[in-house]
Amino acid sequence: MKEKKSSVVFATAQQIGKSLFLPIAVLPFAGILLGIGSSFTNETTIATYGLSGVLHPGTLLYSIMLMLNYAGNAIFSNLALIFALAVALGMAKKEKGVAVLSAGIFYLIMLTTINVLLTLNGSIVDGQIAEGVKEGAIANVLGIQTLQMGVFGGIIAGLITAVLCNKFYKTQLPDALSFFAGTRFVPIVSMVFAIITGAILFVVWPVIQNGIYALGGLVQASGYFGTFLYGCIERALIPFGLHHIFYMPFWQTGVGGTAVIDGVTVMGAQNIFFAELASPNTVKFSVDACRFLTGKYPFMMGGLPGAALAMYVCARPEKKKEAGSLLFSVALTAFLTGVTEPIEFTFLFLAPALFAVHVVLAGASFAICHILQICIGTTFSDGLIDFILYGVLPGQAKSNWMTLIPVIVVYFILYFFIFRFFIRKWNLKTPGREEDGEEVKMMTKDEYRKATGIGVAGGKAANIDPKAVNVLKGIGGSENVTEIDCCATRLRLTLVDSGKVNQPLLKATGASGVVIKGNAIQVIYGPSVTIVKSNLEELVEQIRAGAVSEAALMGEPEQPKEEAKPEPKKESSGTAKSWVLGAHLNGTVVPMDQVKDEVFASGALGDGVAIEPTEGKLYAPADCTVVNIFETKHAIGLSVDDDVELLLHIGIDTVKMGGKGFEAHVKEGQTVKKGDLLVSFDMDAIKAAGYLCTTPMIVCNTDDYKEIKAVASGTVKASQDLLEIKN
Secondary structure (H helix, E strand, O other): OHHHHHHHHHHHHHHHHHHHHHHHHHHHHHHHHHHHHHHOOOHHHHHHOOOOOOOOOOOHHHHHHHHHHHHHHHHHHOHHHHHHHHHHHHHOOOOHHHHHHHHHHHHHHHHHHHHHHHHHOOOEEOOEEOOOOOOOOEEEEOOEEEEOOHHHHHHHHHHHHHHHHHHHOOOOOOHHHHHHOHHHHHHHHHHHHHHHHHHHHHHHHHHHHHHHHHHHHHHHHOHHHHHHHHHHHHHHOHHHOOHHHHHHHHHHOHHHOEEEEOOEEEEOHHHHHHHHHHOOOOOOOOHHHHOOOHHHHHHHHHHHHHHHHHHHHHOOHHHHHHHHHHHHHHHHHHHHHOOOHHHHHHHHHHOHHHHHHHHHHHHHHHHHHHHOOOOOOOOOOOOHHHHHHHHHOOOHHHHOHHHHHHHHHHHHHHHHHHHHHHHHHOOOOOOOOOOOOOOOOOOOHHHHHHHHOOOOOOOOOOOOOHHHHHHHHHOOOHHHEEEEEEOOOEEEEEEOOHHHOOHHHHHHOOOOEEEEEOOEEEEEOOOOHHHHHHHHHHHHHHHHOOOOOHHHHHOOOOOOOOOOOOOOOOOOOOOOOEEEEEOOOOEEEEEHHHOOOHHHHOOOOOOEEEEEEOOOEEEOOOOEEEEEEOOOOOEEEEEEOOOEEEEEEOOOOHHHHOOOOEEEOOOOOOEEOOOOEEEEEOHHHHHHOOOOOOEEEEEOOHHHOOEEEEOOOOEEOOOOEEEEEEO
């Protein structure tokens, strides 16, 4: 049990880390805009490079640089909202667009709730922060004065919204409110939970704030050893994909330090650096902030390219050219952009001990940059591009970038000799040292995790909705549908071939009508259509991902095939054959054309007879085989003598109950005797949900027989002769 819980926690943490990666990936370009714009609108930088003649207020070039500065700053100033949207996008299993919209709504209402409570308790007076409130505790976020939560506030909003979306995107409501069911219910319930969350955070966050301040103080007081430890942990988490979660608090909250820049309190190492970068008053970047940012430059620009050279030197002569081309590419990528995973995951897989050496050297790299007071910021990963933007352009006085160059050179040499030694000593199969016939390649992250199981979260196909299966059958299968959408009442589909549409089958799923115009089709379900759409999209996604076999689903005799071309009557091989089926329930016989459902009454599914039950028990009408049981247990398919195909459907529209109140007593493939109990059901629950208990028994292959007629009327008991079928 503990292992299972640990696996779930790990998988969730990994998924959160992947969700954070999307907004993090936006930062490099935003950082480029901010770096170029702030550098070339800064008077000191302009004077240093002798550009005063072309770069000064009023010139077109200066105006462009100012726009770049503000554009980049807009991203860094609103990271919390961006994180809220990205986390909701990454964590929502389905209906991701709905989750993103709901996250934005959630975040705004949460901030506003906190603002109202801060006003009521006197922390904010006439729109101004009251005296006595701890500096930095309240911030202006999106024009709302609220508690300073940084990106944590956005992450909280995104996570809760994703949970709400996953839970409620198929919610069914009473008919009077069904317009607000399904995906439309998610933003509504998000608004309610946003108010609740805001009230909770109003009470809880100040305590967390104090804890963050205390932790930040502890980290700052730990000096060079703390920086070394930070660097080691950050690299050690790379195989698990959790490094983003680890460094984010240091970059975006008070754990990474607090500073007052141009009269504004800024928290988080990365936020402090970029605030200083944009400020015309900055003389030198903060060493305390950059200790969490600069340390990757030596091993990304120097160390890992040195490791790549060592792999090349150790390659077999006949494979040197092929290996060299590959290794040069990944080394250049690491040097220019700081993307190092192809190299790291290769030797991580081949020699974990060598990766441990890399972790220690990475920690030492952070500590060395801290000791030497090198202050170069980063947006994502420390490569040449960031080095120029945030080290060279701001100037030596601010960043001390010149001191970093010999450190990079030393790390290049250090990694080269260490890796060459261990590759030869342990005979590691690095690129170019494979056996004859083996392909020269780098190990990717996915290949490493698949081979080791590290960082891989298990999963399984979601439950399949029987109604979605039948809708898919009715529209000709997954390959026949190109677009799935809906409006207030209609499922809107674009098909490859509308000639494959089976209208009777679609109507049997609860549709009140089908409209076909060219390759566009509209299936009218009413206000509950959003749930139909979600289930159909989910099924198609699983089929296309290979998680579900469409051939198996399409082969199940859940509903009759297209009526347009009925099969010819079976020829009798001699004497005519007939069957007499028993009553499937205790109750009152209802002729099929009197059933209060258009699909059943019209005979679209086949001929038969229905019973209005007096007790909630469904029995076998003959000796037969259970062909299939609907997942919702409200219907069951039977085969009599491998000839007669029966569908017993408990109640009208009871599929909407999702299986609540139904219990199956048999299994698919099981042979049963006449009168055996098949399914028990709660009649009171069905009626309370607003549905009828009328239960049809339908001969699905009606066209195979000459005559199907009821032989009883009025009150009947289970197994009493009820329906005669003649061949």
